Amino acid sequence: MSQQPLVTLQNVGKTFGPVTVIKDVTVSVYAGKVQVLLGENGAGKSTLIKMMAGVYQPDAGRIVVDGKTVTLPTTRAAEELGIATIHQELNLVPTLSIAENVMLGRMPTRHGMVDRSALRNRARAALSLIGLDIDVDTLVGELGIARQQLVEIAKALSINARILILDEPTAALTRHETESLFAVMADLRSRGVGMLFISHHLDEIAEVGDTVTVLRDGEFIAEVPASTPEDELVKLMVGRSIEDQYPRNTGGAPQPAAPQPAETQSAEILSVEHLSSSGRFTDISFTVRAGEVLGIAGLVGAGRTELIRAIAGADHYDSGTVTVRGRALPRGNIQAAIKAGIGHVPEDRKGQGLVTSASVNDNLGYATLASTARLGLVDFAGQRSRAQAVATKLRIRMHTIDQPVGALSGGNQQKAVFGRWIIAASTVLLLDEPTRGVDVGAKVEIYELMNAITAAGGAIVMVSSELPEILGMSDRILVMRDGRLAGELTAAEATQDAVMTLAARDVDEKN
Amino acid sequence: MSTTTQPATRRGFDYKKFLANNGALVGLVVLCIALFIATPDFLTGQNLLNIGIQVSTVAVLAFGMTFVIVAGGIDLSVGAVAALSAMVSSWLFVGAGLPGWLALAGGLVAGLLAGVVNGLANAYGKLPSFIATLAMLSVARGLTLVISDGRPIKTPAEVSFLGGNLGPVPMPIVVLLVAALVASFLLNRTVIGRSMYAVGGNAEAARLSGLPVKRILVTVFALAGLFAALAGLLLAGRLDSAQPQAAAGYELDAIAAVVIGGASLSGGLGKISGTFVGALVLVVIRNGLNLLNVTSFWQQVVIGLVIALAVGVDVLRRKTRSS
Numbered sequence: 129m130s131q132q133p134l135v136t137l138q139n140v141g142k143t144f145g146p147v148t149v150i151k152d153v154t155v156s157v158y159a160g161k162v163q164v165l166l167g168e169n170g171a172g173k174s175t176l177i178k179m180m181a182g183v184y185q186p187d188a189g190r191i192v193v194d195g196k197t198v199t200l201p202t203t204r205a206a207e208e209l210g211i212a213t214i215h216q217e218l219n220l221v222p223t224l225s226i227a228e229n230v231m232l233g234r235m236p237t238r239h240g241m242v243d244r245s246a247l248r249n250r251a252r253a254a255l256s257l258i259g260l261d262i263d264v265d266t267l268v269g270e271l272g273i274a275r276q277q278l279v280e281i282a283k284a285l286s287i288n289a290r291i292l293i294l295d296e297p298t299a300a301l302t303r304h305e306t307e308s309l310f311a312v313m314a315d316l317r318s319r320g321v322g323m324l325f326i327s328h329h330l331d332e333i334a335e336v337g338d339t340v341t342v343l344r345d346g347e348f349i350a351e352v353p354a355s356t357p358e359d360e361l362v363k364l365m366v367g368r369s370i371e372d373q374y375p376r377n378t379g380g381a382p383q384p385a386a387p388q389p390a391e392t393q394s395a396e397i398l399s400v401e402h403l404s405s406s407g408r409f410t411d412i413s414f415t416v417r418a419g420e421v422l423g424i425a426g427l428v429g430a431g432r433t434e435l436i437r438a439i440a441g442a443d444h445y446d447s448g449t450v451t452v453r454g455r456a457l458p459r460g461n462i463q464a465a466i467k468a469g470i471g472h473v474p475e476d477r478k479g480q481g482l483v484t485s486a487s488v489n490d491n492l493g494y495a496t497l498a499s500t501a502r503l504g505l506v507d508f509a510g511q512r513s514r515a516q517a518v519a520t521k522l523r524i525r526m527h528t529i530d531q532p533v534g535a536l537s538g539g540n541q542q543k544a545v546f547g548r549w550i551i552a553a554s555t556v557l558l559l560d561e562p563t564r565g566v567d568v569g570a571k572v573e574i575y576e577l578m579n580a581i582t583a584a585g586g587a588i589v590m591v592s593s594e595l596p597e598i599l600g601m602s603d604r605i606l607v608m609r610d611g612r613l614a615g616e617l618t619a620a621e622a623t624q625d626a627v628m629t630l631a632a633r634d635v636d637e638k639n
Numbered sequence: 640m641s642t643t644t645q646p647a648t649r650r651g652f653d654y655k656k657f658l659a660n661n662g663a664l665v666g667l668v669v670l671c672i673a674l675f676i677a678t679p680d681f682l683t684g685q686n687l688l689n690i691g692i693q694v695s696t697v698a699v700l701a702f703g704m705t706f707v708i709v710a711g712g713i714d715l716s717v718g719a720v721a722a723l724s725a726m727v728s729s730w731l732f733v734g735a736g737l738p739g740w741l742a743l744a745g746g747l748v749a750g751l752l753a754g755v756v757n758g759l760a761n762a763y764g765k766l767p768s769f770i771a772t773l774a775m776l777s778v779a780r781g782l783t784l785v786i787s788d789g790r791p792i793k794t795p796a797e798v799s800f801l802g803g804n805l806g807p808v809p810m811p812i813v814v815l816l817v818a819a820l821v822a823s824f825l826l827n828r829t830v831i832g833r834s835m836y837a838v839g840g841n842a843e844a845a846r847l848s849g850l851p852v853k854r855i856l857v858t859v860f861a862l863a864g865l866f867a868a869l870a871g872l873l874l875a876g877r878l879d880s881a882q883p884q885a886a887a888g889y890e891l892d893a894i895a896a897v898v899i900g901g902a903s904l905s906g907g908l909g910k911i912s913g914t915f916v917g918a919l920v921l922v923v924i925r926n927g928l929n930l931l932n933v934t935s936f937w938q939q940v941v942i943g944l945v946i947a948l949a950v951g952v953d954v955l956r957r958k959t960r961s962s
Contacts, residue, residue, distance in 0.1 A: 442847055466849040480847055483840035485907040494837055494848035501830045548848060 132195055133158050134291050134322045135180065135211060141188035142175050149175045152189070153348045155341045157291050157322040162313065164333050164354060165326045166365055167343035168567035173326055176343070177293050180324065181213040182206035212284035213293040216300075218276050222269030227251035229268050230283045254286035255279075258312045274305035278312065285321075292316070293324045298332060299565060302428045302593065310336050328567065330358045331596075366569050373568070374600025375575050376421065394418040395453075397469075397587040398556050400439060403448035408434035409611040412448070416556070416587040421578060423602030424591045426631045431611035432591040433475055436558045439589070440472035441465035452556060466495055468556075471549025475560035475591075477538070481545040484534030488526055489515045491533045491544050495552040518547040523573060539570025546577060557581060559590040563597060575601055595624050607631050662952055663899050663916045667923065674927040681930055688809055690919075690926050692877070695811035696721075696870045698918035700889055701896035702822040703754075703866030705914045708897050709826065710859045711839035711906025712768035716757060716775035718889035720864055721871030722882070723779040724750035728872060729792035729881035739795030746798070747868045753779055754864020758857030768860075776890070784883050791880040794872075802876025811873050818869060823911040831858055839906025895942075896921055899949040920945065 133156035142150040150172045157163050165173050178184045179191070182200035190197045193209050200206045203213075220229050227247050228235075236246035251264040260278050268276060277297055284292060294313075298306045313323060313336055325337060333340060337354035342364040350364050362373075399415040409431035416422045424432050438445040444460035451457070452468040465472075474480035482491050492515040493500075500507045515529055522543045526536055533544050542562065549557060559578075563571045578588055578601065592598050598605060605617045607630035615630040674681040700717050707714040728746025731737045737745065753775060760771035801810050826832040834855045837845040846852045870889075875881040900917030902909025924945060928938045 440847070462846065463849050463851065472847055474847055479841070480843045483837050483844050483907065485840045486836060490833070490837070494845065494850060497833060497850065498830050504829050504831065506828060506830055506833050 131158055133192075134194065135209075136192040137176065137180060137186070137189065138192055139189035140176075140179055140186040140191070142172075142179065142184060143187055148346060150179075150186075150346045153343065153346070154189075155324075155348075157324050158338075159290070159320045159322050160317050161338040162317060162323045162325050162336055162354075164337035164340040165324060165343065166333070166340050166361060168365055168569055171343040171365075172346040173343060174295070175346075177213065177295060177324065177326070180206070180211060180291075181293060182211070207287060207289070210288055210290035211293070212287065212289035212291070214277065214280050214284065214295065214297055216296045218273075218280050220268045220276055220280060223267065225265050225267055226255070226262065226271075226279055227264035229279060230254050230264075230286055232283075234287075250286070251282075254282040257285045258282050258315065272305075273300045274302075274309065277301075277309065281312065285316075289321070291322045291324070295326050296328065296565075297325075298327055298329060304427075306332070328565065329594075330361055330568075333358075333361065362568055373572065374597065375572065376579060376601045376603075394420070394585075397453055398439075398589070399451045401449045401451070403435070403438060403445055403450065405434065405438055405443070405445040408438075408443075408445075409608070412608075412613055414606055414613070414616075416589055418555075418585045418587055419582045420603045421582055421588045421590060421601055423598040423605040424589065424608060425595065425598045425605055425627045426608035426614075428593060430608040430631065432608050433560055434611075435608070436472070436560050436589065436591055437474075439465075440470055440558050442472065442474075466552060466554070469554050471495070471552060471554030471557045473542075473545050473549070473557065473559045473562055475564065477541055477545060477565070478534070482533050482541060485532055487530045488519065488524065488533045488536070488544055489529045492518060492547045492551055495548050495554075499552075514551050515547075518550050519544075522547050522550070522577060537567070537570070539566040539573070542566055542574060543570070543577075546574070550581075555586045557586065557588045559588060559592075561592055562590060563592075563594070595627060598622075598627065599624065660901075662956065663901060663913060663920060663949060666949070667916055667920050670920065670923055670927070674923070674930070677927070678930045681927065686926070686930070688812070690922055691812040691815070692809050693926065694918050694922040695815040696874050696886070697889065697892050697896055697922060698815055698915055699818045699866055699870040699873065700886075700893040701900075701914045701918050702818055702911060703863035703870075704890075704893040704897050705822065705900075705902060705909050705911055706826065706832075706835060706859045707768070707863045708894075708902050708904060709839050709906065709909040710835040710856060711842065712761060712856070712859065713894065713904070714757065714768065714772045714860065714863045715890050716753065716772040716779055717863060717867040717870075717893055718886040719776045719779035719783070720750050720753045720867040721874065721886040721889065722884070723753065723783045723786075723871070724868030725794070725798070725871035725875035725881040725885060726783045726786050726792065726883065728798055729794050729875065730786050732795040732798075733792050734786075739797035742795045743797045743872065746872055747865060750864040750866075750868020750871065751861055752864070754861040754867070755857060757864065758860030761860065762853040762856035772860075780887075787881070787883045789883055791878075791882050793880050794875045794878075798872050798876045799879050800876065801873050802879070811877065814869070814873060818866065819911060819915055822866070825862070826911055831855060835859055836907055839908075841907075892918075892921060895946045898953075899946065901953060917949075920949070 136156040138154050139152050140150060141152055153176060155163065155176065165176065167173050175184060179186050182203040182205050191200060198209065230251040231247055236243045236250060248264050255262065255264065258278055258281055260282060268279060297309060301309060333354050339351060340354050340356065340361065341351050342349040344365060344367055394417045396415045397418050401413050403412045404410050412435055426432050434443065437443045439450050441457065441460055441462040441464060449456050452470065455468060457468055458464050478484055489512060493511045497506065500510055519529060524540050524543045524547065526540065533541060563574055566574065582588060590601065599622055603619050605622050605627065607614045607627055609631055617626055680686060700721065703717060704714055724746040727749040728742045731745040732739055732742035757772050757775050760766045761768045801814060803810050805813055834850050837850055838852050838855050842852055871886060874885055896917035897909060897914050898904065899920050900910065900913030902913065921942065924942060925938055928941060
């Protein structure tokens with residue numbers, strides 16, 4: 129690459145107090161290229177892009193734009209040099225229209241009033257840059273996350289961004305939406321926009337990237353072509369090889385040494401019969417046995433999360449029964465479900481799983497707060513020792529157990545949600561996207577945890593949009609489509625194609 | 640999220656951390672020293688007892704408010720409920736001829752019921768607490784006027800006792816200390832208290848963990864009503880009569896005390912000790928300004944600035960801590 133980079137972070141470093149977060153890292157973005165930034169959570173990716181975006185200033189090294197050393201004291205300064213960031217949490221105002229969002233802060237005016245028609249025209253021009261044909265008067269809050277992202281990209285381009293930083297843009301997208309985002313990225317690339325792309329999905333790297341910069345513990349590890357095989361990338365990223373990403377069905381992991389209870393035909397723990405909830409799902413029946421992981425696959429909007437929530441008692445349903453160990457559960461009653469042994473790991477960790485302002489200790493104890501109390505008084509000492517034990521067992525990495533859980537990395541936060549149900553001795557775990565936003569190392573730990581739970585006679589129902597995870601971890605797979613069961617596959621017969629055929633039949637244009 | 644790791648400094652007394660976590664207390668101490676230097680009247684036994692009596696009403700109201708704010712809500716009705724409770728108590732005594740102790744209990748029950756209604760409207764009626772309690776503010780104040788026909792009513796001796804002395808110690812101070820201990824115990828030690836933090840921090844996560852969020856919210860507002868009733872009785876006891884316009888605007892003092900004490904209006908944070916200090920800050924400032932002959936008009940300006948300053952410092956502190 130003899131061409132001059134649009135922007136280079138050269139030998140940059142950053143410390144917060146005594147903690148070095150970034151040490152001597154160099155990364156460049158070239159016109160018409162997609163540079164991928166790869167690393168586990170905590171590797172320093174966020175800090176690095178914040179330096180490029182003008183949020184943080186490097187303590188060492190320099191930033192070079194178009195061959196000139198610059199300082200980026202504010203995000204505004206970065207934007208003026210054409211550097212725009214598409215954050216994971218989008219910066220849009222949901223109650224304003226698309227046009228107003230695109231032109232926010234730059235409203236065209238006439239006689240001091242907003243010039244509505246100029247506003248619409250300019251917004252339309254911006255959207256056409258990425259081929260988005262949509263009514264600009266639509267409120268942004270009415271759009272799906274994928275469309276919102278495109279609006280944000282259009283906004284960035286309309287202020288002449290030449291360098292786009294995309295921070296995990298695909299984390300919340302379906303496969304279909306991801307593909308249309310990639311199409312937009314390919315188009316931008318052909319028009320000379322340079323991009324810095326972050327993703328936890330390794331399979332996306334070869335598809336969209338040109339070069340990969342790998343970071344580990346704040347240090348530059350390697351720069352490799354995006355065509356590098358996935359296991360090679362994983363090895364660079366975690367610093368050891370993870371022989372087995374899915375330690376269940378493949379032979380690499382230690383064989384289940386724990387004695388499987390009733391090896392011949394284990395007991396049915398959870399049974400769901402003719403469960404229906406209007407507008408969500410219809411006539412769902414299945415059973416799960418002790419020691420089994422049942423995967424539920426399907427497209428976003430197929431009713432998987434709704435089904436899980438109904439079983440957990442989080443939502444009401446219209447008809448049907450949920451039975452745990454022969455006892456029917458009352459509808460919409462979370463406490464009864466927990467008592468029967470159900471533990472629910474919801475899809476949105478921060479919004480539904482954790483009280484991020486509260487400590488790890490508190491978060492681990494909520495499900496057992498009342499059941500371990502005496503005369504209404506909290507069992508502090510007992511809770512502490514239970515929490516300590518489970519934190520050690522699950523290897524939750526933290527400074528102290530009194531640290532706010534929100535300060536932990538995604539994987540450790542997710543372990544804290546799991547830990548709550550382990551303390552509650554739950555035997556039926558309902559997992560909704562259990563590894564979303566979790567880095568590779570912690571993913572494997574969560575899978576191993578799932579194996580330990582089933583080896584001890586528990587049962588797991590897992591909803592996941594990551595097909596490799598469904599295929600790799602499930603003993604049996606249910607596929608949902610439009611709120612109904614579209615089919616059931618055994619681990620042996622399940623392939624990506626088989627699952628997708630069931631999941632997507634005549635609904636491929638829903639989003 | 641991926642990069643913030645906090646240094647673990649554990650050796651010795653971390654005075655920086657202490658200052659950061661106890662800003663209101665430090666402010667109070669500085670304030671007291673300044674007043675001690677500025678006027679000889681500040682550090683006298685009589686003045687300190689005065690402060691104690693004055694803080695009792697605000698602090699007891701604010702303890703109730705702490706539950707609500709920790710649980711992520713707000714209660715605008717506590718001042719009006721305080722007045723209503725005192726009026727109900729006096730009316731039960733004078734109008735219905737009940738024995739004094741029963742009238743006192745009736746006043747507490749009235750406050751509790753008003754709180755339960757707030758809680759039901761919020762938890763089950765899905766009204767935002769701001770609206771539900773704003774409505775209750777108006778209803779309670781209106782009922783107070785209806786019952787009293789706009790005139791003060793004499794309190795029973797049992798209520799007046801709450802405003803009197805126990806030996807050398809004014810009863811309001813005794814009640815205040817007991818209320819502080821009870822409130823602190825409830826918030827720190829009991830299941831319902833710890834649940835309030837969870838509900839205020841993230842109601843949905845609390846619900847999915849099996850906490851009975853609606854019942855908790857009703858309890859929270861019921862407690863706020865009960866503490867408001869107690870504050871109302873303290874106030875009436877001091878005046879030997881329930882006044883129809885008593886405690887008007889006190890809800891704002893209570894909210895200010897809780898916020899100065901370090902609670903977050905978005906819920907999940909707050910302590911009774913902090914609220915106590917917050918109430919003391921408010922009352923000591925008023926007291927000091929009185930001693931220095933500053934008019935009540937200017938006092939309002941100063942109090943406003945202090946609230947802005949306290950919360951501003953707190954916001955700054957959180958910002959530096961989280962980055």
